[in-house]
Amino acid sequence: MAAPALLLVALVVAVATGSSEVTVAQLLGSLGRGLRGEAVGALDTIVLQIRVPRALLAALVGGGLGLAGAVYQGVFRNPLADPYLLGTAGGAGFGAALAAVFGGSAGFLGLQAPLLAFVFALASVIVVMLLAQQGGALPVVRLILAGVVLSSILGAGTSFLMLAERELTAGILARLLGGFSFAGWAEVAVVTGFMVPAVVVAMSLARALDVLQLGEEGAAQLGLPVESVKYVLLVAATLVTAAAVSVAGIIGFVGLMTPHAVRLLVGPRHRALLVHSLAWGATFMVVADLLARTVITPAELPVGIITALVGGPFFLVLLWRRR
Amino acid sequence: MMSSTRRPSRRPLLLLSLVLLSSLAAAQGVTVSDDLGREIRLDETPKRIVSLAPSHSESVCAVASCDLLVAVDSNTDFPEEIADLPRVGNAFAPDIEAIVALEPDLVLADEYSGVHEALQRLGVTVYAGTPQTVEETLAYFTTLGVIFDESERAAELSASIEASFEAVGEALEGVARPRVFIELDPTPYSAGPNSFIGTLLSRAGGDNIVTGDMGDFPQVAPEFVVASDPEIILLTDAPFGESAASVAARPGWASITAVREDQVLELSVEQVNLLTRAGPRLAEAVELLVTLLHPELRLPELP
Numbered sequence: 001m002a003a004p005a006l007l008l009v010a011l012v013v014a015v016a017t018g019s020s021e022v023t024v025a026q027l028l029g030s031l032g033r034g035l036r037g038e039a040v041g042a043l044d045t046i047v048l049q050i051r052v053p054r055a056l057l058a059a060l061v062g063g064g065l066g067l068a069g070a071v072y073q074g075v076f077r078n079p080l081a082d083p084y085l086l087g088t089a090g091g092a093g094f095g096a097a098l099a100a101v102f103g104g105s106a107g108f109l110g111l112q113a114p115l116l117a118f119v120f121a122l123a124s125v126i127v128v129m130l131l132a133q134q135g136g137a138l139p140v141v142r143l144i145l146a147g148v149v150l151s152s153i154l155g156a157g158t159s160f161l162m163l164a165e166r167e168l169t170a171g172i173l174a175r176l177l178g179g180f181s182f183a184g185w186a187e188v189a190v191v192t193g194f195m196v197p198a199v200v201v202a203m204s205l206a207r208a209l210d211v212l213q214l215g216e217e218g219a220a221q222l223g224l225p226v227e228s229v230k231y232v233l234l235v236a237a238t239l240v241t242a243a244a245v246s247v248a249g250i251i252g253f254v255g256l257m258t259p260h261a262v263r264l265l266v267g268p269r270h271r272a273l274l275v276h277s278l279a280w281g282a283t284f285m286v287v288a289d290l291l292a293r294t295v296i297t298p299a300e301l302p303v304g305i306i307t308a309l310v311g312g313p314f315f316l317v318l319l320w321r322r323r
Numbered sequence: 324m325m326s327s328t329r330r331p332s333r334r335p336l337l338l339l340s341l342v343l344l345s346s347l348a349a350a351q352g353v354t355v356s357d358d359l360g361r362e363i364r365l366d367e368t369p370k371r372i373v374s375l376a377p378s379h380s381e382s383v384c385a386v387a388s389c390d391l392l393v394a395v396d397s398n399t400d401f402p403e404e405i406a407d408l409p410r411v412g413n414a415f416a417p418d419i420e421a422i423v424a425l426e427p428d429l430v431l432a433d434e435y436s437g438v439h440e441a442l443q444r445l446g447v448t449v450y451a452g453t454p455q456t457v458e459e460t461l462a463y464f465t466t467l468g469v470i471f472d473e474s475e476r477a478a479e480l481s482a483s484i485e486a487s488f489e490a491v492g493e494a495l496e497g498v499a500r501p502r503v504f505i506e507l508d509p510t511p512y513s514a515g516p517n518s519f520i521g522t523l524l525s526r527a528g529g530d531n532i533v534t535g536d537m538g539d540f541p542q543v544a545p546e547f548v549v550a551s552d553p554e555i556i557l558l559t560d561a562p563f564g565e566s567a568a569s570v571a572a573r574p575g576w577a578s579i580t581a582v583r584e585d586q587v588l589e590l591s592v593e594q595v596n597l598l599t600r601a602g603p604r605l606a607e608a609v610e611l612l613v614t615l616l617h618p619e620l621r622l623p624e625l626p
Contacts, residue, residue, distance in 0.1 A: 020550040042550065042578060049575035050546045100563070166415065167508075168563060174510040174542065181510065181545050184574030299541035 003279035007059065010286040014055040017290060019298035020046060049184065057183035058289040058303075059282035060191045061244040062254055064198070066281020068237035068244075069255030070262070070274050071202055074209040075233050076140050083241040083255035086147040086234070090154030091124030092117040092245035096175045097161040100168045113175070114187075118246035124150050125238045137227050138234075140216075177302035178249030180289050187247040194243035199278065201236040205229060206270040213268070251304045253311025254281055254288075260318060284310075355466050358434040358452025365448065368472050369428035375414040375438065376453050378460075378602040379431035380405060385480055385603035386464055387471035393425050400596065401604075414438050423447060429470070454601040457522050461485070464603070480603060487606035488526055491613060494622055495528040501616055503529040504553035504581070507540065508560045509569075511548070515539045520559075520598050523605070527612030529555070549575045555616060556581040559598065561589035588615055 016027050022043065030047035033039050039048050068083035076085070084090075098120075099113035128150050132142035158176070162169045208229045211219045220226045241255070258281040259273060266272040285303075288310070292303040352366035373394045374380040380399040383392055389404045396413040399405065409425075412418040414436040422430060423445050430449045432438050439449040450470075454460040461481045468477025503524060505514045514521045516531045518539040524531055532551035533541060556579070558565050567587035571577050581587050590598070597608045613622060 019544045019547040042552065045575045045578045046546055046549055050549060053574060170512060171508040171510050171560075171563075174512075179510075182573050293544050293546075296541075298544050298547035299537050300544045301542075 003276055003283070007279055007283045007286070010283045010290075011055050011059060014058070014286050014290045015047065015051045017294060018046070018051055019293070022047060053185050053188050054180050054183040054289070055286055056188050057191060057247065058180050058285045060188065060195055061180075061248045061251070062258075062285020062288075063278040063282035064191065064195050064240040064244045065251065065255040065285070066258035066262075066277040066279075067199065067202060067274060068241045069257075069281070070259040070270070070277035071209070071233050071237040072255070073259050074212060074270060074273075075230050075237075076144070077213060077215075078140075078144075079260065080256070082252075083237060083244075084151070084250065084252075086128045086143060086238065087124030087150040087154065088121040088238060088241045088245055089250045089252075090151035090158075091120035091122070092242065093158045093176050093250060094154040094161075095120030095246075096249070097158045097172050100172050100175070101161050101165050114246040118242050120154075121242035121245055122238070124154060125234075125242070129234070138230055174302055175249045176304075178245075178251035178304035178307075179292070179300070179302050180248055181300065183247070191243050191247060194239050198236040198240040201232060202274050203271075205233055206274055209233070209270040209274075249302075249304065251285070251307055253307040253314075254285055257311050257314050258284060261314075353469055353472075355450070355469055357450045359439070361439075361451060363429075363448060363450050365429065365470060367428075369448075369470065371425065371427045371429075373411060373422050373425060373427040373430045374399065375411070375417065375430065375432045377401070377596070378453055378600050381600065381602040381604065382464065382467055383431070383471075386467040386477045387473050391471070393427060394422065417441075419445070456517075456519055456601070457526075457605065460601040460605060463601075484603075484605050488609065490623055491526065491528075491609055494620065495613070495617070498528055498617060498620065500528050500530040501554040502532050502551065502580075503616065504532050504548055504551070504556045506556060506558050506560055506565070506570075508563070509565050510542055511545065512540060513543050515541060519601055523598060523608050523612055527609050527616055529612065529616050545573065545575070549579060552580050554580050554584070554586060556587040557615070558587060558589050559595045562592045562595060565589075 016022060016024060026043060027047060030039070030044045031052075033044055034048040034052075039045070065083055069081070072081040072083055072085055073079060075081075095116035095118070096113050099116045128143065128146040129138060131146040131150075132138055134142060158172070162172050208224055211222055211224050212226070212229065214222070216226050244251075259277045262273055262276040262280055266276050284307075288306040289303050291306050292301045295301055352364060354362055354364045356362050370391060371393045372383055372391045374383060374392055375396045377396065377399045380392060380395045381401055383389070384402055384405065389402065392405055392408055394409045394411045395405055397410045398413055409421070411421045411425075414433045415438075417436075417438050419441055422442065427447060430442055430447055432442070432449050432451050433453045434451045439451040442449045452463075454463040461484065464477040464481050465474070468474035505520060505524065506512075507514055513533050514531075515533045515538055516522070516525060516535050521531055521533070521539070532548065532553050533543065537543070556570065558567075558570070566589055567582070567585070570587050571582045576582055594611060597604055597611055610622065613620060
């Protein structure tokens with residue numbers, strides 16, 4: 001299908017573009033040297049240690065968010081669900097702010113910003129799930145409410161930290177708006193580590209997600225272990241989201257928009273929906289990051305601004321058409 | 324009937340003396356305009372000053388006298404003599420009650436926070452402005468000179484700073500200018516050549532890798548820094564946790580000359596304050612940069 005091919009093209013363009021001039025020949029040369037382990041000089045450093053991991057990370061994060069968005073929308077059976085619904089964004093933002101304000105080089109409690117963001121993102125979701133528990137089940141409405149409440153509290157905490165330490169505000173805000181500025185191979189490895197199991201889990205439960213769309217009672221009557229399925233899917237999607245926000249900040253709209261756009265292209269069956277959300281989410285993010293670093297080159301825009309600028313109108317159009 | 328001679332009317336004389344007196348009074352006061360274009364009228368030389376920015380505190384001490392300050396903001400930390408003054412918050416989080424209770428003749432605030440509106444409504448005279456560039460700082464000393472009737476001292480201060488700049492310029496003639504990256508925070512944000520610290524860098528014989536068209540405070544692409552290969556990196560965010568080690572760990576940054584030759588300089592809080600405050604210590608700020616950028620250079624005794 002077109003999706004993987006487009007992703008590849010996007011990746012190539014992303015690696016070929018940047019604030020320094022790199023021709024295709026130089027690019028191929030660097031890649032070749034990299035594969036042979038003979039990388040040398042600033043050009044190879046830029047291509048192999050900055051651009052390639054950055055493009056790959058953008059693809060992984062975008063794909064992860066797209067997949068998580070599709071899963072969340074399937075589990076909650078709500079078109080406005082996004083991967084940050086259960087408090088991952090609030091938690092990650094708060095963790096990052098804590099690291100910036102109290103961290104210093106030793107980190108807060110010995111943990112650096114990305115790890116803190118990850119821990120708090122996961123912790124928020126755990127708290128939300130505990131709060132929403134009702135007799136061994138996870139009612140969707142309670143989950144959403146608890147998620148909104150926790151996000152508000154954590155958001156207030158983050159704002160407070162930003163105001164208390166004004167010099168750090170710009171830095172914290174940039175992290176909150178998201179970006180791939182210091183994407184390295186370590187970050188690529190971490191996100192891949194979370195992506196692979198999540199993709200496997202989600203794909204294996206694709207049929208279950210289809211059945212779930214009939215409503216929880218209907219699905220249960222057809223023999224689906226509804227609570228277990230919800231739980232496993234939410235955990236997988238949340239882990240991917242937490243990994244994504246801890247390395248890339250809170251990039252909005254990707255998780256929300258991608259499944260919608262994909263549904264228009266391949267329909268609502270989850271087998272196709274999940275795979276394409278992954279591929280299109282990845283492509284979109286690579287392109288968005290490319291724009292973020294070329295629009296005002298050699299300065300950069302936070303990538304969250306680009307995704308919002310595209311996402312906002314996208315949703316306006318969607319709402320308009322559904323009048 | 325007897326005709327009464329009219330005494331010459333005393334009215335014109337009265338009127339004249341009134342006019343003379345009022346113009347005398349007017350001549351004693353001064354009017355200055357602040358950064359928001361507001362006209363500040365002072366009938367007498369102010370004797371009770373509240374400063375809401377460190378540059379104001381330092382400048383008042385330099386141009387007039389520290390004794391005029393009755394309270395300062397929480398960020399002020401120089402000079403030593405005013406360490407014990409009461410603190411009234413800062414421009415963005417002011418303790419309005421405390422400021423009003425001190426009955427200041429003049430409050431020196433900034434032009435961004437809007438604090439002047441709140442204070443004005445309570446009858447306090449506020450000067451809303453802070454110098455943002457080297458030129459504005461020298462002009463600002465002149466304004467303070469007018470306010471405190473210390474125009475001579477203000478002129479001396481400006482002259483001595485300019486003389487220092489010239490002396491530094493002469494000492495740097497023929498000296499190679501290293502490529503410098505000023506890191507304001509780890510996003511990374513940097514400072515352009517027309518920013519305050521950028522101007523100081525230029526006068527200290529440094530070549531900013533950020534160019535003028537990128538703006539005064541751009542968020543730069545890390546790739547750009549690697550490609551520009553600075554010879555010196557100034558970490559003004561070192562007080563907040565960045566270090567030469569954390570910089571070297573960034574993907575691709577280990578190849579930068581500054582990293583390889585141990586020229587990633589972690590600045591202390593005092594050094595960062597010196598380099599970011601537009602106040603009377605401009606000459607020392609440039610001196611500091613010269614010692615960081617050209618450690619082998621011996622500077623002549625600066626005026």
